[in-house]
Every structure is written in C-alpha cells, then in structure tokens.
Amino acid sequence: MTTDTNMKSPEAAAVPPPGRAPDDKRVPRGRKRLLTRRDRITLAFMAGVPTVLHVALVWVTAIASILLAFTSWDGIGFDSIKWVGLDNFQQLFSDNPQFWPAVEHNIIWFVVLILIPTPMGLFLAVQLDKRIRFTRIYQTAFFLPVVVSLAVTGFVWQLVYNPDTGLINSIIGANKPGHYIDWIGDPHLNLWAVLVAASWRHTGYMMILYLAGLKGVDPSLREASALDGANEWQTFRSVIFPTLRPTNTVVLVVTIIEALRAFDLVFVFNKGAQGTELLSILITNNIIGESSRIGYGSAIAVVLLVISLAVIIPYLIATFRKERQA
C-alpha cells in the first residue's frame, strides 16, 4: 500500500455501508496540508465521475433487479408498479417448465468446463512450458478460438453440426433423409454439442492462464526436484501444482463466471430452444420476447445474482486481504 503510517486494518475498509459516495473521504493529516482546494476538487472529480457512471449503470441496476423481483410492472409509468411479494419466485420455482432445466444446464456447463477443458488447458500449458520449439505456433492454434467472438464461434460450429451439410454428418454419412442426426435441434444432443464448442474455446483460455502461472514457478524448485530423483509426473504433482494455487483460484472463479455468463453461443445456435435453456437466455428472452414481464425477469436475474455474488465476494475479499498483507 502507499503510506504505511496510514495503514488500517482490512476490516476497517470493509465497514463502510454500500452506496456511500466517494467524496466522503478522510484525508490523512500529513497530506492534507499539501493538497490544495483545487487538488481536492480534482481528486473528487477523478474518482467521482467513473464511480457514478459505474454505480449508476451496474450497481443501481443490480439493486433495481432485486427490488423489481418482488413487484409486477408492465413498464408503462411508475404508478403501475405493484408489490407482489414472493409471487414471482413462487411462479418461477413451481410453474416455469424452463427454470429448473436452465439451472441444471448452467450447472452442467460449469461441471463440463472444469472437468474437461480446464485440465486440458493445464496439460497443454505444462507441455508448452517445456522449452520446446514452435511453442508460439502451437499456442496460437489453441488460443485462436478465444480471440474470435463467440458469435462467430457459434456460426463456425453450426457449419460443423449442420445435419445436411455439416462436417460431422457428412463424414459419418448421416446427412441423408432417414439417417439425420440433428445435433442442434435434438434436445438430448444439443447441449452437449454446444458444450463441445464452449470447451474448444475454454481450453485455450485456461492454457494461457496456466502458462502465465507456470512462468512464475521458481525454476530452482524444478531442479531440486529432479536432483531428488523425482520423475516428471511426481515433480508436477508435488512441486509444480501446489505452487499454482493462486492460478487455480483464478481459474475456478473464471470458470464459474463463464458458466453463469454462457449466452452468446447458445443464442446463436438455437436461441435457447428446448434442451439448451440457460438462466441468461431466460432473462433475455423475457425482455426481447413479446410478453415482457419485468418483475418475473428480474426474479430470474436475482437467482443469477445470488449465485454470482456467492462466488465473487469471498474471492475478492480473499484477494484484497492478501494484497494488503503483501
């Protein structure tokens, strides 16, 4: 941190209630004399403008989501907002045939990402981290899917999955009437088909994160382990992997967030038709669909928000606490 004399306990930093404006700041005594009035106005402006924009568009709307989830509103005039208590949630949990499948699909999305592309990315990173030739070319090949937009990824994979003209069906001879395998339309297949595309992208992302983590591993650790007679796998398991702990945390958080955010691919594929419902898709379809129910859509958003914050807040608190100690 900056001046050590002004160090406060981390708890003190977490105490201020949310929503307090940043201009309520206490200037450390030593500094106060050096900062002119104009400086302080400048500082308030520099911190205030971005904060107001961010808070107004991200946090006010997030809180509005929570409040609207307990109301029913047709969006025409504020007078028509009616408090309905838990009705929206009740309907969501018991009457909406899409809700539980969506929750399930979001969970499957996370489980698949963490079990297949994440270890795959780690494996590739470990291989590419050995001083190997052409490593840049390999890295580029695996990383390319991360650079291309998810919308384009969706279209590219549609060309692979198309029942008539797609690569897979053409190769296995399933592109004739009577033999069709409908990878995108069949509700038993389409989620897995989309997940292949999502994993294709996620692997490269994880590879890059792990490569960066591996760069930070002290080479002498590896040497010491080799001197002790450990083989490659033993070195990795008991020396390298434990030192990758910070990277693993980031990877876990990134993967959870990606699973909650999953949207573009599915929307491009089939707009979240049967078999690929996701929470994000339900919220969006509720807005752009014909019968927009604001309170109801917000209730779904609240479910998503609660899950997200349960991950985000502990992660950030741990991160910031660690940084304070550093």
Added chain:
Amino acid sequence: MSTADAVAKQRTPVRPARILLHVFLVVTSLAWLAPLLWAIFAALRPYSETSDKGYVSWPDKLNFDNFKNAFEQSDMMHYFVNTLIIAVPAVLLTLLLSSMVAFYVSRFDFRLNIFLLLVFTAGNLLPQQVIITPLYRMYLLIDLPGVTASGKLYDSALGLVLIHVAFQSGFCAFVLSNYMRMLPHELTEAALVDGASVWRMYWQIVLPLCKPAMAALATLLSIWIYNDFFWAIVLISTGENMPITSALNNLSGQYFTDPNLVAAGALLTAIPTLIVYFVLQRQFVSGLTLGANKG
C-alpha cells in the same frame, strides 16, 4: 533448418519423448483449427459445387466470390463503421476513467479505497444478464431528444458506449491500480512537495509510466468490445444500428442464404480481431494475465 536444429540441440537433446510430444501437439493443434479450416474451406467453394458434390469432396473451384458477395450484399461496411463508432470512444473513455480511479485509489490512501476498488471489480464480474432488465427499462426511460437519433438512450451508439465503459472500467481499474501501486511512491511524493497539481501528477508523471499496461488493456478492450454480442442484441432495436458482431445474427437469415455465404460472412467479421491479435499478440496475452496474475 540445420542451424536451427543445432540451436535446439544445445537447449535440450532431442529425445524420442520430445518427438512424440511434437506429434501430439501437431495433431491436437490441427484438430483445434479444424472447425475454422472447415469454415474457410466451405467459404472458398461455390455453392453450386458443394450442393452438387456434397461438402466433403475434392474442390474443383476455389475463389473469394462468397466473401465478396457476403460483404457487398449485406452492406457489411456499414456495420463495421457502426462498430468503430462504438468501440473507439468506448476504449478511450474506459482507459481514461479507469486510470483516473486507479490513480486515486493507488496514490491516495483514503479510507474508501479498497471498498471502491471492490465495487468496481465485483461489478465487472457480474453476469450481464443480472442487470439487463432494469438497464433496458432505464435506457427506454431516458429521453435524449436531439442527442441520439432514437431520441432515447435505447437503440443508440451512445447507450452502448456508456454500458461498455461502465462495465469494463471495473476490470481496468483493478489492473491499473495494481500496476500503479508498483511504481515508486517517491515519484509522486516529490512532485507533491514541489507543488505540482494532482492533475499534473496524474497526467504527466503516472500515466506515461503506465503505457505498457494501457497498451495491453487497449488491445484487450478493443477485442472484447468488438466481440460483444449481448449488449447490442438487447439494447439496439434497429437492425441498421447494430455493430457487426451482433448484426451477424440478422444478416445470416436475411442475406447469407447458403452455408457457404454464412461461413464467408462469419469469417469476415473475425478478420479485424485476428489482425489485432496477430499484430498485438504480446499485449493481448499480457493484458489477459495481468489481471489474473495479481488476483
């Protein structure tokens, strides 16, 4: 080749295991590129030929006609311009605003610093769909007659710029504040004693030192904002006003009538990101890991 081999031998002796690893990596890389290569292959072939012979067949003719047709028929240029109008101000504004917050947070030890940073970072990690319902309503309610063509924040480039800036500044503020914290504290301390204004400290001392981080973030932001699909799908109603990535969805139904044209159209939209990536690869990767390494 022989000199390169010699260099490789100096580094590590070529063992069978190494060769096996290369074989594995070549095969996997090709498998990874296969979907993209398949799209390129389809895009290069005339539709008449593929509908005749099937898509898995030896090509008689390969040309860029599909690319040309996809580009011209859908007036793609118009959508690229739309993206430019949104992305350029959004990237610049995000960098400006987030660097100001980062400067404040990292250089002045006020009580709210950590809390402020927490608000920004947590906001950036939220799924966009959490805020979209009220945001959509808010954009419809805000009247801006004369400012935007739609007269509202909804369906305007300005609206998209604002949400991009608000959302992305969370990540950038986090990365930049970490970066600024590593700069020696004496730099600004001395300037403060010399009576330099806070703004000068920011603009002339701290910001120039942050160039590497800013370059990395600028690359990352450009690609992210270019690739954004969700915000424009919801916050833009007129197809004409959509940026290219989101427009692809409509165009594919309207103009890209066969799979070859869809492939060409999709690949065309990917080209700018690929150029940026290949030219600024180092910046892109370092930007992506800047935030991750620290957090």
